[in-house]
Amino acid sequence: MSAMGNNRLLLVDDETDFRAPLKKRLEKRGFVVFEAGSGDECQMLLGNEPVDVVVSDVKMPGKNGIEVLEWIKENHGKTEVILLTGHASAQDGVEGIKKGAFDYLTKPVEFEHLVQKIGQAIDKKKREAEKKQEAEFKARMEQQMVATERLASLGTLSTGIAHEIDNPLAIIKECAEYMKLLLNKQELATMPRKPDFENAIGKIETAIERAKRITHQLLGFVRKSETFFSETDLKELVAETVEFAAKDAENKRIKIFQDTGHANAVIWSDPYAIRQVIFNLLTNAIAAIGSDGTIKISIKDTESRVMLCVEDTGEGIPKENMEKIFEPFFTTKPPGVGTGLGLYVTSGIVNRLGGRIDISSRVGQGSNFQVMLPRSIEACADMGDNKNICFDILNEIKGDPTK
């Protein structure tokens, strides 16, 4: 029986001679016990001191036990009620059960029987709380799964489209460059409205750059989107990416610190994809700071995992944006500046590699993006959330013998 330790009871009875000794005996069994001499007192007390179980007499002056029960079920639905009825009033008990009482006992009450009933009522309450938690968890997971599936199919579609757009985009770029070359030739030196043409070509080039940023983000910087596992040195990738961003950061008086010295940061993963992750997080951190600030990139390791943190002193992320930042095309940057794909692609990569991203952020103080990666894909099988993905990847790598 799970009664005892810290479970809270309220005894409601107009007879002090009955209440007071019962309270003492129940306290000796480890319950926290409150007393009320009437229905009204019970209502007042429950407002300030919620309890697990109310043990209430039925026959009381003023509000009787059934009325108290009705009020409790209406206002404190999770509290269980045990009624105490007179010897000849079993009818009251039956009515009480119909109205939601856990059970009823007839007076005079046998103490051990009462303790047992209280224990059962507490067990029921706990089971119900667990059931509710389970149902909430299930609902949350279902919601997440719908969102993940939506993003996954969107991902497949957008990667396909990006691939198709990449080729015509390359042709447009080449043609624009060719037109620029022609405009610079001597034979067109006196061409009418030449500056208008130059202007238009400039606009085409800017638009191509923007479109290319989108297709590059979706297709990966270096290769297409399939996963390719090899020995991956995170320190090396961090150093490379920081060097790549160094000039931009220096111009904005942003200092980048690398705290990667002691960690064992060689993992079995996809270096190209991880480079894109670090690049996206670093450029976001720079953008969030704007100018004058610091970014710290650190690596911490455990036997089976490595955690890469990118911490900035930037503007931070407001709570209402937290859920949206991983959605494709969500950006707070001015039109034409951000694609809103950086974090979407980043989370897609990290998921594919069997990892996880956690964020902590404070508006006006900065953000910390923590990327947890498994040391090897075998090691990620115990990383909770991504179990299934890991097993899928494992099967992919090992090959399915049935095929």
Ligand SMILES: Nc1ncnc2c1ncn2[C@@H]1O[C@H](COP(=O)(O)OP(=O)(O)OP(=O)(O)O)[C@@H](O)[C@H]1O
């Ligand atoms: N380190 C950060 N600090 C504050 N806000 C951030 C940070 N990283 C991301 N965000 C917020 O999340 C949004 C989405 O980021 P994401 O990288 O997906 O796109 P973007 O940075 O806006 O566009 P792009 O990556 O193409 O430059 C950003 O516009 C910004 O509001």
Ligand SMILES: [Mg+2]
């Ligand atoms: Mg970005």
